[in-house]
Amino acid sequence: MANxxxxxxxxxxxxxxxxxxxxxxxxxxxxxxxxxxxxxxxSAFILIKGAVHMQxxxxxxxxxxxxxxxxxxxxxxxxxISRVSAGEGIAIYFVRLDEASTSQLRxxxxx
Numbered sequence: 170m171a172n173x174x175x176x177x178x179x180x181x182x183x184x185x186x187x188x189x190x191x192x193x194x195x196x197x198x199x200x201x202x203x204x205x206x207x208x209x210x211x212s213a214f215i216l217i218k219g220a221v222h223m224q225x226x227x228x229x230x231x232x233x234x235x236x237x238x239x240x241x242x243x244x245x246x247x248x249x250i251s252r253v254s255a256g257e258g259i260a261i262y263f264v265r266l267d268e269a270s271t272s273q274l275r276x277x278x279x280x
Contacts, residue, residue, distance in 0.1 A: 185209070187208045189205045191205045191215050191233050192234070193229045193231045194230040194231070199221055203258060213233070217258045223250055228247060228264070229247070229248055230247055231246060235273075244266070244277070245266075245270050246265050248262060248263050
């Protein structure tokens with residue numbers, strides 16, 4: 170029987186439901202804050218209600234804020250938008266993470 174905490178789908182990397190704060194930046198002028206609904210080692214879905222025009226393949230900088238800043242570090246890197254759900258949010262896939270962020274991401278997904 171599948172673990173009920175995972176989404177059962179055709180993805181290579183299973184997504185884990187989470188409720189974490191994410192900040193995304195478009196260039197140096199626009200930063201939006203949203204909530205991550207689900208997370209995998211390769212991607213995330215961010216609930217965000219921004220008025221910024223977002224398109225598929227736009228590159229963004231992102232930061233996933235830790236639950237407890239004293240015990241965990243943030244996950245930061247670059248991602249591309251793979252899906253835009255109007256009024257709901259965006260799906261992103263990670264294109265560049267440093268070693269520390271990759272390690273922290275594994276901890277978040279494997280909890």
